[in-house]
Amino acid sequence: METLAVPQGTFSLARYPIRQQETLRAWDAADEYLLNYLHDEQLLTSSSNILILNDSFGALACALADYQSSSISDSFIAYQGMRNNLKHNKQNPDAVPFRHSLMAYGNPDQPYDVVVLKITKSLAQLEDQLHRVRPFIDENTKFIAAGMVKAIHSSTLQLFESLIGATTTSLARKKARLIFSTLNPTLSRPENSYPKSYTLENTQYQILNHANVFSRERLDIGTRFFIENLPADERYQQIVDLGCGNGIVGLMAAAANPIATISFVDESYMAVASAEHNFANAFPERQAEYSVTDCLSNMPSDRYDLILNNPPFHQQNAIGDFIAWQMFNDAKAALKKGGELWVIGNRHLNYHLKLKKLFGHCVTVASNKKFVILKAIKK
Numbered sequence: 466m467e468t469l470a471v472p473q474g475t476f477s478l479a480r481y482p483i484r485q486q487e488t489l490r491a492w493d494a495a496d497e498y499l500l501n502y503l504h505d506e507q508l509l510t511s512s513s514n515i516l517i518l519n520d521s522f523g524a525l526a527c528a529l530a531d532y533q534s535s536s537i538s539d540s541f542i543a544y545q546g547m548r549n550n551l552k553h554n555k556q557n558p559d560a561v562p563f564r565h566s567l568m569a570y571g572n573p574d575q576p577y578d579v580v581v582l583k584i585t586k587s588l589a590q591l592e593d594q595l596h597r598v599r600p601f602i603d604e605n606t607k608f609i610a611a612g613m614v615k616a617i618h619s620s621t622l623q624l625f626e627s628l629i630g631a632t633t634t635s636l637a638r639k640k641a642r643l644i645f646s647t648l649n650p651t652l653s654r655p656e657n658s659y660p661k662s663y664t665l666e667n668t669q670y671q672i673l674n675h676a677n678v679f680s681r682e683r684l685d686i687g688t689r690f691f692i693e694n695l696p697a698d699e700r701y702q703q704i705v706d707l708g709c710g711n712g713i714v715g716l717m718a719a720a721a722n723p724i725a726t727i728s729f730v731d732e733s734y735m736a737v738a739s740a741e742h743n744f745a746n747a748f749p750e751r752q753a754e755y756s757v758t759d760c761l762s763n764m765p766s767d768r769y770d771l772i773l774n775n776p777p778f779h780q781q782n783a784i785g786d787f788i789a790w791q792m793f794n795d796a797k798a799a800l801k802k803g804g805e806l807w808v809i810g811n812r813h814l815n816y817h818l819k820l821k822k823l824f825g826h827c828v829t830v831a832s833n834k835k836f837v838i839l840k841a842i843k844k
């Protein structure tokens with residue numbers, strides 16, 4: 466837990482989930498820059514109606530909880546992080562109402578006074594968010610985005626110019642920058658290009674992808690190799706697609722295992738919504754389960770016959786294999802005795818070492834130049 470000191474107060478903040486020996490902070494220099502700017506420019510009054518977009522772990526929510534703030538994000542982890550940090554700082558965990566990325570952004574009759582937006586890695590997500598927020602702002606709304614300089618490109622500013630209106634930037638401070646945009650109500654705007662669809666190769670399945678979904682433009686080559694090698698057997702009755710993205714892996718597992726029930730799990734609301742749409746479209750007569758959660762937390766133990774997993778390499782801006790490790794641990798708990806975890810990864814990630822450590826063994830099911838598919842059985 467580290468301390469953020471800004472004009473709005475001093476807050477002890479942790480990332481989520483809380484890990485022993487965490488080396489990363491729960492906020493960045495862009496959060497600090499933004500909060501200082503709001504104070505220095507006296508942009509807030511006690512009645513300010515504020516929308517916070519993409520708050521990483523609730524640093525902005527903690528600092529702005531005394532105003533009429535609400536928060537929107539596509540991340541369950543960000544939501545839990547915000548609640549934990551509000552609680553830890555003796556604030557009501559519901560003080561800043563949370564809505565996920567596919568819900569209405571506000572009330573069109575009450576335009577926001579202030580919108581603060583943290584720039585994420587995904588330009589697609591930004592494009593979608595600017596389309597979604599536009600009906601809830603007017604020319605008087607102070608629209609301020611904040612990000613690390615390395616994440617702000619001319620294409621980022623171009624999106625603000627074309628979807629909101631006149632846009633300027635601040636000087637950089639501690640490698641962070643602010644972006645100021647003012648709504649131009651007469652601007653003729655392009656349509657939102659999200660969600661996007663493609664036909665899954667060699668099938669007739671239409672795959673819908675919301676803006677923040679992995680491989681939203683086309684099938685990922687790792688996923689392709691995984692679906693070419695999925696197991697089929699009547700003993701797989703309860704199957705989990707862990708970190709499902711658009712749900713292609715679970716969908717193809719369902720096609721190969723016609724009596725199985727598939728559970729789609731992801732921490733992204735847009736991912737699970739895409740998977741739900743895609744599965745319902747492909748198998749209108751079959752039931753499936755959908756969960757937005759962190760790895761398999763809150764999922765039953767000793768229940769599943771098969772867990773399929775293409776782990777992520779990063780969580781928000783932090784790159785590392787800690788999520789894979791948590792996914793494998795959770796998978797072990799969620800599997801029945803004799804249940805199998807199948808994992809695909811780049812060869813160099815050495816997931817076999819982790820699986821051996823956890824399960825006591827691990828076999829290679831298939832491999833090519835780039836990827837390896839590994840299997841571990843719960844004994």
Ligand SMILES: C[S@@+](CC[C@H](N)C(=O)[O-])C[C@H]1O[C@@H](n2cnc3c(N)ncnc32)[C@H](O)[C@@H]1O
Pocket residue numbers: 542679680685688707708709710711712713714730731732733736758759760761775776777778779780788
């Ligand atoms: C490499 S993508 C795989 C997507 C899909 N299964 C495929 O193969 O195309 C990893 C997925 O894990 C999800 N993810 C990341 N962190 C997670 C977490 N803590 N809990 C659950 N899902 C997570 C991401 O949102 C992303 O959809």
